[in-house]
Amino acid sequence: MNPELRELADEYDRALEDYLAGRGEAALQEAYELGRKTLKKGLGMLDVATLQQRALLKCLVRARTTKEGTRILRMAQKLFVESLLPFEMSHRRVQEVNTALRESEQRYRNLVDTARDVIYTLSIDGKIKSLNPVFETITGWLRAEWIGKEFSPLVHPDDLPRAVTLLQVVLASRVPPTFELRIRAKSGAYIPGEFTATPQTQDGRVVGVLGVARDITDRKRAEEALRRLNEALEEEVKRIAHALHDEAGQLLASVHIGLADVARDLPPHTSRRLDDVRGLLTKIEEQLRHLSHELRPTILDDLGLQPAIEFLADGVSRRTGLQIVVEGAPGKRMPAPTETALYRIVQEALTNVTKHAQASHVTIRFVRDGRLLRCSIHDNGTGFDVLAVQARRGVRGLGLIGIQERLNAVGGTLNVASAPGKGAELIISVPVEAGGADADPPRR
Amino acid sequence: MKFALIADEVRVSIDSDSDIVAARQKGRELAAQCGFPSTDLAVVATAISELARNIVRYAVRGEIILRLIDDNGRRGVEVVATDDGPGIPDVTLAMQDGYSTSGSLGLGLPGVRRLMDEFEISSDFGKGTTVTARKWKR
Structure with missing residues (x-):
């Protein structure tokens, strides 16, 4: 028996002696306090049982009659119950905690089992620890086929290096922003997934990864459809612009020549009246050129984004009096959809500024940052509450949704910084090929 | 909740550890009168x-009132602990295990709540605390 328990044993002996000597409640209170102390010291009920047994034996050997023995037994029993009550309280707490834990576990289980997104956990060596039932619905695999296995064969080979890097990031106790990976279904098809991943910690140590993966097939399809629609629209617009500029323009030029021809054969005063008609004709030509340009600036196809933006800025500036400065350079020519998207976004942004911002000055700045091209459009106008405007979904939220959609199609992102009275800045980032700030020759 | 009193209530003023025994x-x-098992x-x-x-520790002085009660033939013991000590700033918090050191073992007020059949607590910060706990005869 260790010294700690020996000390308690002495106290227990005393309590029993006191109780037998008729000290009643005070002795019971002693036993209770003793039990409390034993519990607080981290000792158990069995230790109390030991104390009880020893004290009882000591008293029982002194008993001379059966009656006395019975009395000792009965009283020792009462004392024992007192000393156990603190443990009873503690036990009830454990029961309550366990019940609560079970309920919480059940709630969590229900949530995980009925979730429509895949909920997964990984061990630190990249093995799949758990998957919820919807994994089977989405991928066609059985969960049993993957639990305990490495996750890597599930990921598209091209996405795997990124997935491995992200796993390292999470294991370093950081939370990456949502990311996309393609997952191999049992059918062999790849399913686009949007992932979150957070570190699972235990006593401050990372012991795994917990994440949610969403099947974004429908969204990808919609994006793709939208992209195709936009492209088709651009083609159509290009065709109309071409028809206006080239075909109608050439016809008008012929009309000009014809009229000049006729004018030569007419008397001077009649010829002057024809001059008025030719003046009107020139105006029509100008308007057609202007319209064709608004629809699709050939300069964008011929010379690239920067000259096109400068030309656009110049036009808006002359029409509205807004002072527009273009800084930096977009660099190398980009794929046509990206250039078109950027041109249209700047166009939309400038329209917004002239319609809503009451600004006097706009700066358009291009910065090439590795594999990203950033374009910011900054005005000094009235500004707006970004969250409020973005919350107005469906309603034309200052055309921001349109801008966002265009960016989605080319893998870009939009950041809006504004506050009432503080002007507004749209920051657009699109992925581009690395390197080269030089302008390439025109693309035809 | 008010229940019919079977006998006069007993009041014990609590001032020191020795009052606890009383x-x-x-x-x-009272509980034995009611026929409670041991x-x-x-x-x-x-x-x-x-x-x-709790009274001795946090309020220094207070009172334990004991009543034998009857609820349509069901008999029980009501224990009321009342003090005019500093009161408990956040009762919900105080009723959580681990609020005090003994709480993490399930002792203290949460322990009383679990042992007894009914438990009520009211505390006005600065005006003292009243705890009422009842145990019914099974």
């Missing part, structure tokens, strides 16, 4: 111990 004794006697007598005594201990 309160326990009265409580045990383990339940110990339960009532334990509740009184924990409530009285």
